[in-house]
Amino acid sequence: MDAQLKRGLLDACLLAILTRGESYGYKISQSAERFMPVSESTLYPVLRRMEQQGYLETRQQEHNGRLRKYYRITPGGEDRLRVFRTEWGEIKRMVDYVMGEDRNDDAQ
């Protein structure tokens, strides 16, 4: 898959996961595994970048005697997600059209 496209997709997936509520590293990777092939889910670099970009914020809380880092979406992150959804609405229409055309050709 194209690297640029993949970056955008992963960003949006993570934002979509976190918009449902804050989460921590392991749980995020579990949720992401549903969409991405397991071997490709190297989430940390992307999570860190999005934190630096201001789309996420982190806090640490003790859980079962260990410190857990929780990730939460910021208002900036919500805005970013909204932009993704708007743009992808259009992309989805184009993709549907392309997929539809292929099927028609096969039928012939």
Add this chain to the structure above:
Amino acid sequence: MTRNEFMWGLANALAGLPQSEITRITEYYDELFNEALDEGKTEAEVCESLGSPEEIAERVRVEMAFVRAEQKPDAKSMNAVLLVIIGLFALPIGIPIAFALISVMFGLAVAALAVVVSFGAVVIALGAAGLGCFIGGIAIIVGGGAWFGIGMIGAALLLFGLCVLGGVGSFTLMRAMLRGIVRLCRSVYNGISRHLKGRKQA
């Protein structure tokens, strides 16, 4: 791969990065291992799902470079401004527009100066009139017309008072006009550059 092998490989591959970043990454994957092992997964399973530490370190560097590139002042927008300025002067229509803007600014400056000068003239006139009345008043008193003389001196004081007031007033006015002109120039500049930025995003 064992957990130790993985974390060692990671630390090696991250060599050269800021210590704060290395600490963050190490804490993240430590936490990941702890949580996964708590759930009953084996070290080998976790390592397999994570991929190679070298690959992770490579991605970390790529993402960091991305953030750094975003934070640099945008070369493209500065070039755009320069191009427009040059373009303005290059176009046949550009020079008149540029001159028009400069003329307007100049006209405003001259008008402001004229106001200041005229205020100054009035203040000086008041002062001179006051002085004249004062001298005249004294002359009249010496000449014998006491009450009239005193009246003249009274008038002189009034004129001096007005002169001082006028002086202070025109000084304040001058400062306010200067500030207004600076603000006007700044808002014109902001308006133009915002318009250019808008065009760049479009």
